[in-house]
Amino acid sequence: MTVPVSVFAPDLSGLICGYLFDAQGRGQPLDLRDAGRWFGDEAPEQDAFVWLHFNAANVSAEKWLEANLEHAEHCFETLREGVRSTRLEVVDQALVAVVNDVVYDFAQRESLQVATLWMSVERSRVISVRMQPLRAIDRLRIAVKAGETFTSPLSLVDHLLRDQADELIAILRSAASKVDAIEDHLHAGRMGRRRVQLGALRRNLLRLQRLLAPEPAAMFRLLSRPPRSLGPQDWDELRHSTEEFSLVLRDLVAQQERIKMLQEEIAASIEERTGRTLFILTAVTVVALPMNIIAGLFGMNVGGIPFADDKAGFWTMVAVVLMASSALAWLLFRKRDD
Numbered sequence: 001m002t003v004p005v006s007v008f009a010p011d012l013s014g015l016i017c018g019y020l021f022d023a024q025g026r027g028q029p030l031d032l033r034d035a036g037r038w039f040g041d042e043a044p045e046q047d048a049f050v051w052l053h054f055n056a057a058n059v060s061a062e063k064w065l066e067a068n069l070e071h072a073e074h075c076f077e078t079l080r081e082g083v084r085s086t087r088l089e090v091v092d093q094a095l096v097a098v099v100n101d102v103v104y105d106f107a108q109r110e111s112l113q114v115a116t117l118w119m120s121v122e123r124s125r126v127i128s129v130r131m132q133p134l135r136a137i138d139r140l141r142i143a144v145k146a147g148e149t150f151t152s153p154l155s156l157v158d159h160l161l162r163d164q165a166d167e168l169i170a171i172l173r174s175a176a177s178k179v180d181a182i183e184d185h186l187h188a189g190r191m192g193r194r195r196v197q198l199g200a201l202r203r204n205l206l207r208l209q210r211l212l213a214p215e216p217a218a219m220f221r222l223l224s225r226p227p228r229s230l231g232p233q234d235w236d237e238l239r240h241s242t243e244e245f246s247l248v249l250r251d252l253v254a255q256q257e258r259i260k261m262l263q264e265e266i267a268a269s270i271e272e273r274t275g276r277t278l279f280i281l282t283a284v285t286v287v288a289l290p291m292n293i294i295a296g297l298f299g300m301n302v303g304g305i306p307f308a309d310d311k312a313g314f315w316t317m318v319a320v321v322l323m324a325s326s327a328l329a330w331l332l333f334r335k336r337d338d
Helices: 032-040 059-068 072-081 135-145 153-187 194-212 216-224 235-287 289-298 313-333
Strands: 015-021 027-029 049-055 087-091 094-102 114-121 125-130
Touching: 015 032, 032 049, 049 059, 049 153, 059 072, 059 125, 072 114, 072 125, 087 216, 094 135, 094 153, 114 153, 114 194, 125 153, 135 153, 153 194, 153 235, 194 235, 235 289, 235 313, 289 313
Parallel strands: 049 125
Antiparallel strands: 015 027, 015 049, 087 094, 094 114, 114 125
16 A cells, blocks of 8 residues: 555445455445555455545545555546446556446436446455446445355456346337337237337447447457456356356347337338338329310310310210229229239
8 A cells, every 4th residue: 555545434435335255255334444454454364455445526635546556547537538348457466456337317218317436356345436326236235235145256247247137128028018008009900109119228238238248359359368356256156247248248238139020010010001101192183184185275275175066065075084093093093902
């Protein structure tokens, strides 16, 4: 440690929560002053580690992290740039995890808002920083308070990834129910604003896939060659959670394909309806063409108009117009099955 952590008062340090996990994985509450003593202990308990969770909106938290964390600048740079795709990478012999989660004011599924959590995982400590409250962190805190054991720092990351997958599953179920309702309305011929709803759902799912899905190449490199600086940790558990996350992503892609098919079906239905309307307008115009031509010719009021002195001339021309229109209508509709 470069400076003692006790120089900042616990209530003003921006620390949201802190826990000390013993060798059996049980977590006990911890403040910055106790964390400073633990870090300064020359012979700390073996296989024990500390988790400190900070609020990045607090200026004191930034000062503490800059004084005690070598790559704190990378942390705040990531948070200030906004949400990015979930990733795990090794930076300065520490595992850096960027995890995205849905924020608390997620009241409407049509307007997704995603917050970012930044984590630095080392052999004896885990530092997490966020700008906005995250559901995943609260679930993790509840699990610790409930007595769930975490035997290594990586088990915390594994828990977050599993919670992220559960959140994706919940969103997928909600989206699937909406798509089912839209599909039923589509088959019943009541589209309304369903096309707009499908577009919003598809955009949200694409955004979730881009933000919550880990980068496959980085995950593969990390899991195939784990850094030795973290020691023998739960890489197998992390590999299993990554595989489960991949299955959820497949379902997410399948749901997007289903929405895409419904959009194409709606577009085809609209195109068919538009084509039918245009055909009807064209047919009416063509069928009325003999009437317009004959009316135009007889309306010239020039000499030599046929049937001008014939008492049955009007009915003769009506018959001619009806025959010509019927012939054109037969030519138009004879090859149409619908």
